[in-house]
Amino acid sequence: MGKKIGILNLMHDKIDTQKRFSHVLKAAEPRVAISYFYPKSHYLNRPLPQNCPAEPLDLAKIEKLDGFIITGAPIELLDFTAVDYWQELTGLFDFLKAKEIPQLYVCWGAMAALHYFYGISKHPLPEKIFGIYPQEILATAPILSGLVEGFRAPHARYAEMNREEIEAEKALTINAATPDGHLSLVTGPDKQAFLFSHMEYGPQAFKKEYQRELSARGGDDRGLAKPQQYFANESAMSLPQFTWESTQQHFFKNWLAAI
Template identity: 50%
Template sequence: MLDQHLKIGILNLMHDKVATQQRFTSIFKALDPTVELTFFYPVDHYRNREVPALVQNISEPLDLNKASQLQGFIITGAPIEQMPFEQVEYYDEITRLIDTLVEFNIPQLYICWGAMAAANYLYGIEKRQLTKKYFGVFDNEVLVETPVLNGLTMPFPAPHARYAELDHNQIRQSSELTINAMSVDDYLLALSGSDNQDFLFAHLEYDRMALLAEYQRETAAHPDRHYALPKNYFKDIKTLADPQFKWEQVQQLYFRNWLQKAADYSQLALIA
């Protein structure tokens, strides 16, 4: 348990909003029961339609003033990485949120599409479409140490699920970004920007069944298309039986490290 009561905001952009909220709540409450989580939805996403009751019941409209008073903020992934940023109806709202987090020096964790959007907005890094989805549980290596990766034993497993990747050359040419970890297949796992910005491209928040649920959602939505199964995940791939939660310890360690980092920043802010 941390020495102080942290208030963390989460902008939930995922398709499975209830499951996503349950995952983050389970992770953080197991690490520290005193952590207070506030889940938000992007107002612009529902500008011309009614906010679904389910969304209203589990989250609140994004409030930049409230966000500015938190000790940490997470922007999740979203199943829209194949869309240009400017076509995302709530992209401008996200950039205003990012501006607020930067202005108030709030520790930021951007995940998957959230990481792509933030790296593009803050540092001008372009995303590139992959020829096929990078999907499954893959080994990863730390290249440059950073606090959120402390204690990991290499190689470490993590679940990846995306159709796009940031431009590696642009990242390496940036004096403000550091590639902290990559998969053994040369896909991004973690970047860092300023001291309080972390970009995570694997879905470490996923629970044991999440990759299977994502596969089933896509196949149900488009039964005429072929979707590859997540790799290195099922104990028996023929029957899709017994998905393996290989990244459970990595999940606990990563989010514990990030919470500690947020606590450290909060303490420094109090001293200042």
């Protein structure tokens, strides 16, 4: 029987996000069983998205799982306590830790968990880190098994956690970062992994994200970050390249094997 994984899907493109995680996890372990959840408190005064592919967060169901993933969310510039489901989320954090369920926190999910568990602060970046970047391995870990120095990974965020505060916290280890210091992977005790790379992204994800942000600005691309090291033809922004596919395969196989 395959492992049972829960995912709290906080992304705006919920259906695409579910497809991405289902693809990468089932490619790593075909028998894996995945349950998707949404925070109930976020939908107290608003309708659920049409065809919402998830169920309300239920701690009783989560207790039976082998591992849990909390996705990113496009809210990096909000204060954590301004998030309307913050109390529900921190209750989940406490539950996962108390029940010793292995945790993978992704992008904003990693920011939120690092802040809650360790008091790490975040700050806005001068500009969005957006593209595919080589990574330096700063400390080995089983979750990085098979990956070599310079492995490529996708990043897409407007904020960063305070690296000095992480380095000062003895319980945390920075395992990987870009050459210019952007965090990629931090690990902690109790099988906690804080992943700042959107390792679940498929080959079209960056193109969709750029077009979505462009559309939100009414087609005005002035000051809008464009995906770096992603298009084969960067001037025409065409021919996306899936250069992190091997990284993705290794990472999720390693995570599932370790839990």
